[in-house]
Amino acid sequence: MSTATSLPLRDVHLPPYPSWWPLPLGWWLVLGVLALIVLALWAWRALRRRRERRWLQLFDTTVEGAAPGTAQxxxxxxxxxxxxxxxxxxxxxxxxxxxxxxxxxxGSRAFSDGDGRLLLDGAYRPTLAPDEVDRLRSLARARFLTLISGRAR
Known part of the structure; x- marks a missing residue:
């Protein structure tokens, strides 16, 4: 019996917890899918911004190409x-x-009651004040973009 007490016994040791790195395959797949989603959203927004810039450029060049006043x-x-x-x-x-x-x-009556009323008879007036045309242009430019881009009215 004396030999049993003289053995150097140690307590039971559990294995170490798994490390966080390298990540298991499942986490790599999750990260890859998230990266693809972020990339797709970024590309979609960039495409939309580029399309909106082209539409606004079309608006600006068409209006600038017309003679000042009634033609605009x-x-x-x-x-x-x-x-x-x-x-x-x-x-x-x-x-x-x-x-x-x-x-x-x-929620706006900018065309019905405001500067937008110039659209009704502005093209037929003999003369127009440049500031009236400029106010109409800025109002119409914003509305043109929302109409053509198909955003919520």
């Missing part, structure tokens, strides 16, 4: 009708107050 108002009206046709079939055929109400953004 006519060019703005034409561009807005093109965008409206893309947004809703038959919208380009609206006339008068119905057309202005279609152009109004939700």
């Amino acid at each position: 108002v006519a060019a703005i009206a034409e561009l807005l009708r093109r965008a409206a046709r893309r947004r809703q079939a038959g919208a380009e055929l609206l006339q008068g107050q119905a057309w202005l109400e279609f152009l109004d953004a939700p």
Whole structure:
């Protein structure tokens, strides 16, 4: 019995916990899928921004290409009708107050009661103040982008 007590016994040792590195295959797959999702979202946003820049460039070059005053108002009206046709079939055929109400953004009456009313008769006036045309242009430019891009009205 004395030999049993003289043996150097140690307590039971558990194996070490698995290390965090290198990651198991499942985690690599999860990280790869997340990276693909982030890359796809980034590419989609970049494509959308580039498309919006092209549309705004089209708007600007068309309006700048027209003679100052009434011709610019006519060019703005034409561009807005093109965008409206893309947004809703038959919208380009609206006339008068119905057309202005279609152009109004939700919660805004900028076309019906504001600077946008110039679209009704601005192309037929003998003269226009440049600041009126500039206010209409900035208002119409923003609305053109929302109509043609198909964002929520």
